[in-house]
Amino acid sequence: MNVPNADMSPPGAAFALAGMSRDIAVLTRIFCILAVALPITVFCLAPQMWMALLLAAILWGTCRFVWSFYRPSRFEVRPDGLRIFFPWRTMLIPAGEITEVVPLSKDDLGFVIRTCGAGGLWGSFGGHWSRKFGRMLLYVSRSDEFVCIRRSGNRPILVTPTDRDRFIAELQKAAAAAGGGQ
Numbered sequence: 001m002n003v004p005n006a007d008m009s010p011p012g013a014a015f016a017l018a019g020m021s022r023d024i025a026v027l028t029r030i031f032c033i034l035a036v037a038l039p040i041t042v043f044c045l046a047p048q049m050w051m052a053l054l055l056a057a058i059l060w061g062t063c064r065f066v067w068s069f070y071r072p073s074r075f076e077v078r079p080d081g082l083r084i085f086f087p088w089r090t091m092l093i094p095a096g097e098i099t100e101v102v103p104l105s106k107d108d109l110g111f112v113i114r115t116c117g118a119g120g121l122w123g124s125f126g127g128h129w130s131r132k133f134g135r136m137l138l139y140v141s142r143s144d145e146f147v148c149i150r151r152s153g154n155r156p157i158l159v160t161p162t163d164r165d166r167f168i169a170e171l172q173k174a175a176a177a178a179g180g181g182q
Helices: 022-045 049-070 164-177
Strands: 013-016 074-078 081-085 090-094 098-104 112-119 124-130 134-140 146-151 154-159
Touching (some): 013 164, 049 112, 112 134
Parallel strands (some): 134 154
Antiparallel strands (some): 074 081, 081 090, 146 154
């Protein structure tokens, strides 16, 4: 017996999370090396197995948590809006809520501080603040080539999808059809 899918809206244009920029890739590699090297070092210096196992569990648990809950796997532009897919959850930004979709560079952002989320491990994800934008959400794997999605009544969201120009065009079209911006 087939169980109906709760999400019956037609699929739209799908975009993967863009590849990591060099600086993010370096930070991710450093963290991964430390996640292996630190528990081994702790075990060698203080041969109490529980200390090394606890440290490994904390580091590897952090990796798994960031990958599962903060790092998006893909973005889908649909008639009902933008769906951001994470391994264990999905986030919907309704098309009618979108007021503007524009490309941004690192210089456009200015100084950014992470307020809640993860940064450096596969990208920067979660709540952030900047002098130019105020409170915002970031789901980025690069330190450049951002797409800013402004929303009525909510903080802006910055993403880094593959094929940025096509993503912007598709999302602007969905927002316009729903009576949102652009």
